[in-house]
Amino acid sequence: MSERKRPKIALLGNPNSGKSSLFNRLTGLNQKIGNFPGVTVDKKSGFCLLPSGVTAEIVDLPGIYSIYPRSLDEQIVAEVLLDHRGADSPDKIVVIADATNLKRGLLLLTQIIDIGLPTILALNMMDLVAKAGISYDLKKLSARLGVQVVPINARNGVGIDELKRVLSQPFAPAEKNTFNVWDEAKAPVRELREKLSVDNDYEAYQFLEQPNSLRFLSKSDRETVDHIRNAYNFFPGKFQGAETIQRYSVIQDLLNDVILKAADLSWKNTTSRLDRFLTHKVWGYVSFFAILFLIFQAIFAWATLPMDFIDSGFANFSSYLKSVLPEGPLTSLLAEGIIPGIGGIIIFVPQIAILFAFISVLEESGYMARVVFLMDKVMRKFGLNGKSVVPLMSGVACAIPAIMATRTIDNWKERTITIFVTPLMSCSARLPIFTILIALIVPNETALGFFNLQGLALMGLYLLGFLAAIGSAYIMKLLIRVKERSFLIMELPTYRIPKWSNVGYTIVEKTKAFVLEAGKVILAISIILWVLASYGPGDKLENAREYVLQDAANQRLTEQALEDRIAAFRLENSYAGIIGKAIEPVIKPLGYDWKIGIALITSFAAREVFVGTIATIYSIGSVGEEDEVTIKSRLREEINPETGGPRYTPAVGLSLLIFYTFAMQCMSTLAIVYRETKGWKWPLLQLTYMTGLAYLSAFIVYQVLR
Amino acid sequence: METPGNVAQMKPGEIAIITGFTDDYISVKLMEMGCLPGVPVRFNFTAPLGDPICISVSGYELSLRLEEAATITIVN
Structure with missing residues (x-):
């Protein structure tokens, strides 16, 4: 000290x-x-x-x-x-x-x-x-x-x-007391004060009233309190209502004395006029969905530019490091493990900042309470809360800020359910996987004149994610039993113009929390995945070039094609590749081979890696991820050696789509759930549930369709 | 007209006086929020789906579910 x-x-x-x-x-x-x-x-x-x-x-x-x-x-x-x-x-x-x-x-x-x-x-x-x-x-x-x-x-x-x-300046506790402990409670309060060091009667009274708030006491002290409570038949909560009434009557007398002029309520006119519109049967929902649409648009569209910038910035930094530092495992760890790992954290910052800017504005203005008011009845049926709407909708952009936004839900059960089901909403990282696979298995045709089939398929997947979220919430509502009663007794505050500096503080606070807390976990897993993808048993990785050259001796390969081959060879023989091959028996019933297995392993940390891994493993790494046509045509050519037909049949493609719709495959989400629930119980349950759901659904789809 | 009832039975615009509660657990919370016996309560409007509702009490606006409103007995 x-x-x-x-x-x-x-x-x-x-x-x-x-x-x-x-x-x-x-x-x-x-x-x-x-x-x-x-x-x-x-x-x-x-x-x-x-x-x-x-x-x-x-x-x-x-x-x-x-x-x-x-x-x-x-x-x-x-x-x-x-x-x-x-x-x-x-x-x-x-x-x-x-x-x-x-x-x-x-x-x-x-x-x-x-x-x-x-x-x-x-x-x-x-x-x-x-x-x-x-x-x-x-x-x-x-x-x-x-x-x-x-x-x-x-x-x-x-x-x-x-x-x-x-x-x-120093000041002492007030000497006045508003509330006097009841006659019946005086004896136990006195005894408690004699046995424990308690400053005054009301504090002692609270010790008797709040048995669950005394975790700071030693065990023996708590037993003393329990003993006194039992000895005097003191039931916590029995007099609480009466205490509130007594306090309010004192307060009312006091207010009558100090209020020189009472309010005329005309200053609330704006609020009631706004409420007539914002909680209207039609306009209430129209404006609510318009606001949601704006948020969704903003997260999707406005965040793209800074995200691309961060993405290319970190990629350039990585290649710069590779070019200036001596070749070796440390450089590789830095350039291929740590820097991309940090990049994978920072890339979410624009989305988090934008979402919390909106949420903070909604909270500050008083509108959030109206959202709860509008949606409570619907959401309650599914074990959720009116406040679950914003996280669920934001989950369509990204589950990470969405889960951080569940803080506004007071009820523990409803908040936990919301956190649990939000990652089932199809986030933007699923989009690249969806587009490639849909393009592969759904013909680019129109039905009934104007419905584009591929567009319908994409919408169907989003709907499927939403239904899975709502359905899972309903099941959890039945499973989780808590004593906490769900109620909604909530102030509808007067509308106010948001205070922009408060909005700024919220953005800084939430972004900092994400980068520091979730970042640690994400970085650690990035490094583990880097090790798995860069190292393998034997000399195959070190001498990949010789192996590939030997193999391709009689083929005329361009320098670029050779490099792609080497990259594919290295990945195949790394620990990640070995694990991919090892899990082949497990994923075979879903219609996948070991190559897809490797992609499942590497995209465990971040699902969007799937496309990149597929590109590497089919030796088209250097064409770049944007070149979807190349990846698509390469996937189309891939032959299933067992059937002699194409590897990516509609059954396999759909099975993969369903798998990625339901599977967790995002350690950033797991890390943020860990942070928000302060333990590994819920993230692990979530991982197991979502992977299980994904596996089972993909299994059924493949077995039925093949 | 002296018709005892509860807040859930009120219609928009009506004003009544709170007389008591039928649920101990919720009453404590309601009283803390200013719903006290003897205090006037105004039924403002319901949510579009009929539940929850918005009332004015003790100088501010409070929203609560119908099942909670039904525990507040009134006289008008």
Whole structure:
């Protein structure tokens, strides 16, 4: 403990109270995401230099309506507040409240005050208060609550300096109590305070009320609490409703005293007019799908340019490294393993940035709550939530940002199901595989005059992915049994123009999280795959050139054709090739040979590699992936030695299409699921399920059609 | 007219007074969100598929599912 302790300041408040705006104001880009010990909730913190010269650590706690937790996120807040001796216990608390709707904010504030930590109230959205014609007697409010009150406007920064000034001064916990522990609870509370070191009655009362939020206590202490609870027949939750009523009646009296002028509700007119349109039977869905279409378009179209740029940039860098560094395994690892591995991570950044720009705008503007409102009934039937719509649709572009977007779903079960089924939506990386295989097996003709058959086939595959996602969600709904009851009691916030700097912070935060967290896993697997594809037993890889020359001695090959042959030979004799041959018996029932097997292995990490591997293995590597015609005609010529007919029959082609529709084949997705669910259980289940589904479906398709 | 009922039975535009709850678990959450006995509630509109619904209570807009709204008893 040589380092001087930084004061910890926790931000608390209702959702939509402007907490993240205040957090961004106080910390700027000086933010980091960590973990609360042992749990799956992100801890957002940052640093803020106070006028006193002290740098304080600002911790942004999840938005809550009360100290009684309903979700895991909320339980973390309860634990941080109850554990006055712990490392995460804040030295000061700022409760931020929406001044246009103070009543609900004060419920939380009075609970925090009663728990006995030094607290101040930041009254946010003072601009709207003025607009709504509300006027408060802030001095009286402060005196009645027993805490300092700082009016702020987190959006434009008004009052932030004053807030910092107040925070740099020492202040004590408020001495007033809003809530008095019930007579029946007094005896157990007293006994608890005698046996355990607890600061005040309400904290002790919370120990009795929240048996699940006491993981910070030692086992013996927890037993003491349980013992007291049993001895006095104290049922957690029994008096919670009565406590809420008592608090609100105190708050109502207080508000009657401090509100000098009440709101006239005309400032909400814009919101109700917008709602009449945006939740309309027809226009509501039309506008929703228009927005989805825009997002989808943006991810698909706008991201292409930077993605191509990143792609060629990393490819050029690789070949540059190869040309300047001495030849050897280290250069090869760098140029063919690590650099492409990092490139494979960075390439997703444009899509992630664009999706989160949109999501952040939807959240900030208040529209996201309306999406939930519109879609909840449909999605609920499938074990999903109104909020699952955005991740599912985004999954059509890329599952990685889509899965990161499931954060907005509070219900654990619904969020897990959404994460689980999102990769079944056909993402953009499946497109190159789909186009080549469809072109191979579906004639380029029109049916009924205007339906292009190939286009229909492609649409069918997207539909199939969607149906698989919805169907799997339904099955999981029946399988997962949790105590957590699904409910939707959600504020429909007033529409607001998004604050663009908050949008920027969200983009930076999400991109950073992806690159750093998922990147580690992706890089590791890239290196393993590089080793598998570059090394093999014996001398065949080192002396590939001699082997190929010997083999092709009597053929007249151009230099380029020879190089392609050598590349194919090396891949065939690498460990990846050997594994491809080894799994041939397993994939034979699907209609695949060892060459396709190799492509399955190499595209395990990223499905789009399939096309490149196929090109290499059929010795057409140098023609480039864009040259689909070459690949197509080469595939068409490939002969199945057993039948003497073409290798890529419609049965094989369709079996492959179905396989790639369902199979996971994307370690970036696995890595992000690992990060989002904070464990290997769900990614492994997902991998097994999707691979199993892919295998079984491809098997059935091939066996029926051949 | 004194017809006791619940919020799920209200029609758009109607205003009523909350009298109580029929589900303990959900009532706690509802009360935290400002649905308190004695407080007026206005039924604003339903989602296009009839569920969930939007109400005004304690000075703000709240959406909830019909099954939850049905646990809030009212008098108008």
